[in-house]
Amino acid sequence: MIKLVASLVLRASVVLTGTALATFALLWNAPGDPALAIALARYNAVVPVEVIDQVRAEAGLDGGFWSAFSGWITPLILGDLGQSSVTGRDVWPELVTAMSYTFPLALAGLLVGIAISVPLALLATQRPGGWLDRCAVALASIGAAIPAYWLGLLLILLFAVQLGWLPAMGARTPAHMLLPALTLGLGVAASLTRILRSGILEARGQHFLPAFRRRGVAASDISRHHVAPHVAVPVVTVFGLELAFLLEGAVMVEVIFSRPGLGSFLVSAIEARDFPKVQAVVILSAVLFVTINLLIDLLYRALDPRIGERDA
């Protein structure tokens, strides 16, 4: 087990290092002078060349790519995300504030997704091929095909503009959470419904189940002990991926609904070429992806130990 965790952690470290390097290289090589962009964002006016050079030096951009990269990555390894190159303030508290808006939205989206997908999949699998099943499959396909930004705009148009039931912009009250959570949750529900439906049908068709029925095992016990664990294996995989992609979806939904959070944090940081802030969001996403994947890997092996055996 220790060997397994060590190998997974090693893999995660490689992914995180690669992500950090790739993001830094992309920002470094983006068109335009980063020092000029920072100076413009900082002073909000045209500035002399000396000031730009001073900004370049302060941001650690004057020593070349590797010098700038090592100047950023070294404190990061110790948990220091650095200071904003525009405001000079620590990135970490600002990031925490942004996360305090984004994470509840992602969680609400996940709950909406689960609340829709679980009953829908259970109803659909009552009679495979029946009209309810076909409706569920159609809904899931439509849900997966609609992009979040379009769905968000449609929901705003219907519930905020036409009906006037819900607020569209901002994050002042819990009601402000409803439309963004619904936008996010419908996308999650689409993919979860599909995987739950196919997982349940496949698990119910396991070739050993008739023997359990003939042995006299109660139908409820068969569902709980022999169907559910087999459904869990594929669902956990998709659920983990959904969890990771929820962050990405939440960022987009925040922009559509003008909510504060990681979305606005990231967009303003990119516009100002604020390296430390952009890097902080990318690293946060990468850490979340890698952590969730690591947990799924472990959970997967706990659910189906044959996977670990095969790897060994």
Place this chain on the structure above:
Amino acid sequence: MTITVSGLSASHSGRTILQETDVTIRPRERIGLVGASGSGKSTLGHALIDKLRAQGERSVAHVPQSPDEALDPLRSMAFHWREAERASGLAPDQARRQELFAALRIEGGDLRKRPWGWSRGMQQRFVIAMALIGTPDLLVMDEPTSALDPVVAASTMSLLENYLSDRQTALLLITHDLGLAACRMDRLMVMQTGRIVEDAPTQKVLSAPKTDAARSLCLHRSWLELPC
């Protein structure tokens, strides 16, 4: 008490695969249900089990062809055992388990492991032991040894026969292996296209088969040379 079931039938996609059939099985009887592949042997076995279970008057147990068809790969052997005890309405009893394990020579198997942690032969003997937990009136075995090599298959059948020798349990062995049935069964039921076409003591069927189905099976005498 004799088991009598009448009117067994089955159809699939509008096609009759088991014609109306009556079956009578006496206690301790050893019956071989033989016939070519697709003749309806397993369907008759399943219909018999389902009907007896639905009636709830007689206890019946089932051993499928392969342990893969009887064991959940995600559950431990201990879990399967506890569940089989519950399904038979019995409280956990270690002495009963030890007796069955000893009788079927299930030795050294770690109950905490999943089925794939055991050998195939041990898995199949475990499935047979589970079927015997409640000392059923009838044990239906559907090609129980076809997934095993002939030597392991023969020894498994011998262990089972020894265990059943002082019990009232009747045995219905579904097989296409006439050699196995001829060696160990008192009575043969020969099936063809969804009906029992011949039902007589084993020696009578082997020495004077009356139907084409029985004659066709008896032609393959080479099976009798294998361990059974």
